[in-house]
Structures are given as C-alpha cells and as structure tokens.
C-alpha cells in the first residue's frame with residue numbers, strides 16, 4: 005500500500021472526480037459516510053457529539069458528518085470556528101444542508117467553546133491536508149481548549165495542525181486525538197513515533213479514490229500489508245529436501261548472553277531454514293546443544309567471546325551475526341575478517357552494528373555487499389550519527405541504504421525498511437508486547453532463515469518483519485502485551501506462517 009503526500013492526495017481527489025464524473029460534493033459525502041460508518045461502530049447514539057469545523061473541506065467533512073450523525077439520532081452540536089467568509093464551496097454546500105434544528109455555534113472567541121465533560125465526544129474537523137502553516141491564534145486556542153478537556157477526540161483525516169509529510173513547526177497547536185480516521189490511505193505522519201500522542205489509534209476508511217491514480221502515483225513510501233507478503237511467500241514443494249531450504253550460520257552469543265543465540269536459533273528454525281549451524285564461544289556449547297537440538301553447534305576457540313570465523317564459511321548460504329556477541333577487540337577483528345572475505349549475504353544486528361558503526365575502516369568495507377542491518381533507533385544512530393527528529397531519521401535511513409547499497413530494518417512500532425533504491429516500507433503488524441529483551445534477536449533469526457531460503461533481501465526484510473509482528477499479534481490473544489516474552493513470539497511463529505499460507509476467513 006502506497007503512502008501519498010498531501011499534494012498527491014489532492015490530485016487523487018481531483019482525478020477521481022474527473023474520472024468518475026462525480027462532483028466534489030459527492031466525494032465529500034462519501035468521505036463523511038465512511039467516517040460516520042466508523043464512528044457509529046465506536047460510539048453510541050446516546051453520546052453528545054461536538055463537531056468543530058474549520059473553513060476548508062475538512063470542515064465541510066465535519067458539517068456533512070454532523071448531519072449524518074444527527075440523522076442517526078446522535079446528539080450533535082456543530083461549531084464553526086473563525087472567519088468563514090472565504091470558506092470552500094463544499095463547506096458552504098454542506099452548511100446549507102444542515103437541517104433547521106441543527107444550527108451551528110459560531111466560535112469567534114475561545115470562550116465560545118463550552119466546558120466539555122469526560123463523556124463528551126469531539127469530532128475534530130478544523131484542518132486536514134490543506135493545512136499550509138502552523139496553527140496559531142483563535143484556532144490554536146480552540147485546539148488547546150479541546151486538548152485540555154477530558155473529551156474523547158476523533159480527528160477527521162488527520163489531527164488538525166499536524167503536517168502530514170514534514171516536521172510540524174514547534175509554534176503550531178496540534179489536536180491530541182484519541183482516534184484518527186484517514187481517507188483511503190495512511191499518512192506518513194501516522195507512522196512516526198513522535199506523533200503517537202497526536203494521532204492516537206488510527207484507521208483508514210476507503211472512499212473510492214481512483215486506484216489507477218494511486219497505482220501510477222510516484223512514491224517511495226509504502227505500508228506492507230498481508231496481501232503484499234503473501235504474494236512472495238514460497239510454498240514448500242512435496243519432493244523437496246532440507247538441502248533446498250538453505251544452510252544458515254548464526255554467529256551469536258557471548259558469556260552471559262548465550263540466550264540471544266538460543267532465541268535467534270529457535271526463531272531461525274521456526275522460519276523454515278533447511279539447516280542451521282550456530283557458532284558460539286566455548287562456554288555456550290552445552291547451552292546450545294541442550295536448548296536447540298535441531299541446530300549444529302560449532303565452538304569458537306575463545307571461551308567467552310566470538311573471535312574467529314568457521315573454517316568452511318563459504319558453505320553457508322547466509323550469515324546472521326550480532327545478538328549477544330559484545331564488542332571485545334577479538335570480536336571486532338572477526339567482523340573485519342567476515343566483511344573482508346565473504347560474498348554471502350549477511351544479516352547484522354545488535355553489537356555487530358555497534359562495532360561497524362564505531363569504525364570508519366569497517367564502514368568502508370560495506371560497499372557492494374549483500375547486507376541487511378536490523379538496528380533499533382539507538383543502534384541506528386551509532387551507524388549514521390545523531391538525528392534531529394523522526395523525519396530526519398527517515399532521511400538518514402534512505403541516504404544510508406542508497407550510499408552503501410544495503411537494506412536496513414529500522415526497528416520500532418512501525419519498523420521502517422530502507423532499500424538501496426531509496427524506498428521505505430513501513431510494517432503494519434506487531435504490538436507493544438514486543439518491547440521486551442530478546443525479540444530483536446528472534447527477528448535476526450527469522451530474517452536470516454528467509455535469506456537462506458533464497459528470498460530476495462527486500463522480501464526477507466518485509467516478510468520477516470511482518471511475520472515476526474504477526475506472531476506477536478497472535479501471542480497477544482493468549483498472553484497479552486504485559487507478560488509477552490521473546491519465547492512467546494517464537495512459539496507463535498508457526499501460527500503466523502499458517503495464517504499467511506492459509507488465511508483465516
């Protein structure tokens with residue numbers, strides 16, 4: 005699923021209107037119906053609904069939604085904020101369509117906004133994608149008043165005041181929505197952690213924008229949905245054997261962190277790898293052999309740390325390195341050897357990233373390699389330097405992937421996968437139960453297994469991150485997010501793969 009800019013969304017609206025021969029008022033009616041459809045499923049008609057409308061088409065949506073909710077017997081009060089002498093045409097059409105008994109309150113002073121109780125619902129239709137400057141003055145005061153009330157706020161299309169594709173200037177007021185209902189496609193702003201308190205829980209409702217326009221629109225930003233990964237999932241063949249599903253090498257674990265190797269290995273095996281060898285420091289030998297009997301185990305000459313590569317490193321199809329390895333000098337040397345000698349794909353995580361990030365010499369060896377990095381935001385900063393905000397982080401992500409020709413899965417609530425072409429694919433599965441030690445180690449195992457099975461590096465990243473998040477979503481149903489562990493996520497990988505191969509009705 006593509007993510008379009010505000011300007012492209014306007015073009016999509018205009019294109020749809022031309023292509024379908026409908027009026028812009030009809031499209032607005034569709035948007036308002038889609039919005040109220042969601043609203044009716046969420047809130048009871050007994051709720052008081054206060055709809056705050058601005059002067060543009062977002063306000064027009066608000067007026068149309070107020071009328072539709074009134075028809076559905078909600079107790080609705082529309083408000084028109086500020087000077088609407090230059091209101092949009094569709095705003096004016098919908099103002100006229102309000103029935104006699106549903107007259108709007110004109111808000112010319114912030115004091116005209118009533119004290120709202122905790123049980124009130126607010127619909128925020130002040131500004132949408134037409135926002136062209138930070139929200140200050142009366143609109144800013146109204147937003148601050150709504151934010152400080154206890155009311156439940158639902159924003160139409162986007163929280164008012166939030167820029168959809170770039171950093172919102174600090175002086176602008178932004179609605180702190182509990183829910184945001186966006187039309188047709190999600191907006192980039194929804195996927196960035198810094199906007200969590202503004203966007204709240206977001207949903208996308210279809211309004212029939214032209215699929216042709218969307219397919220042809222140029223965008224480097226995507227959301228990965230289930231149907232996307234199902235398209236490249238490889239079925240297992242009846243006469244196949246383990247030799248056809250790749251032999252992975254995991255270089256993981258260190259003294260006190262052998263669990264990282266166990267988790268990565270278990271996740272790798274649960275993701276379809278044909279054969280798995282794990283090399284651990286000597287102290288890890290009994291642990292690995294006991295905890296993961298399916299994996300072959302090699303030992304390093306060093307008792308506590310990774311310090312050497314296996315002799316026959318070329319026989320492996322993929323190498324996953326990093327979880328639990330630490331940053332000892334001997335380990336740095338081994339990573340240098342790995343980057344210098346192997347042409348096989350490598351998945352680098354955790355301390356492997358920290359080691360590379362701290363050494364310009366190692367960074368110089370990254371070019372023209374088949375590499376996937378799986379950093380969390382702190383590890384990412386060790387690779388690229390300090391970032392200013394989430395937009396700056398995305399910019400660094402694209403530049404780093406383009407410069408080194410590599411893939412980066414920048415982990416988070418919506419893990420962002422950067423590609424060498426400068427594209428970014430945001431993941432749509434997973435939940436806060438994943439915010440616990442070891443889940444990243446499991447992800448390294450999953451992605452390593454998929455690369456071993458000859459998925460392209462892009463497919464392995466997108467499918468791996470998706471299925472890892474899906475396993476957590478399935479685990480949520482039985483263990484919840486508070487108690488979830490990395491082992492729970494691994495234990496739910498089978499159901500997650502089943503879900504993808506045999507979609508539940």
Ligand SMILES: NC(=O)C1=CN([C@@H]2O[C@H](COP(=O)(O)OP(=O)(O)OC[C@H]3O[C@@H](n4cnc5c(N)ncnc54)[C@H](O)[C@@H]3O)[C@@H](O)[C@H]2O)[C@@H](O)CC1
Pocket residue numbers: 014017018028029031032033035036058059060061062063065090092130131132133134135136137138139140143160161162187
């Ligand atoms: N036919 C269409 O084009 C459709 C549009 N839709 C709605 O239309 C919205 C976009 O509508 P518009 O393009 O009219 O834009 P908005 O309604 O977001 O706002 C534009 C108006 O606000 C003013 N404005 C912008 N920033 C301001 C600020 N900081 N302070 C004060 N005034 C400010 C502008 O001068 C303009 O009058 C979407 O978000 C969506 O809600 C939907 O109805 C779907 C169909």
Ligand SMILES: Nc1ncnc2c1ncn2[C@@H]1O[C@H](COP(=O)(O)OP(=O)(O)O)[C@@H](O)[C@H]1O
Pocket residue numbers: 354379380415416417418419434435436437438439440441442443444445446447
């Ligand atoms: N709030 C969250 N919502 C969804 N996914 C999350 C959240 N927090 C963390 N994750 C996911 O959990 C994993 C954590 O990885 P990482 O930080 O490397 O953990 P560790 O190093 O302990 O294994 C990543 O896949 C990340 O995307």
Ligand SMILES: [K+]
Pocket residue numbers: 062128129130131132159160161162163164
């Ligand atoms: K809005």
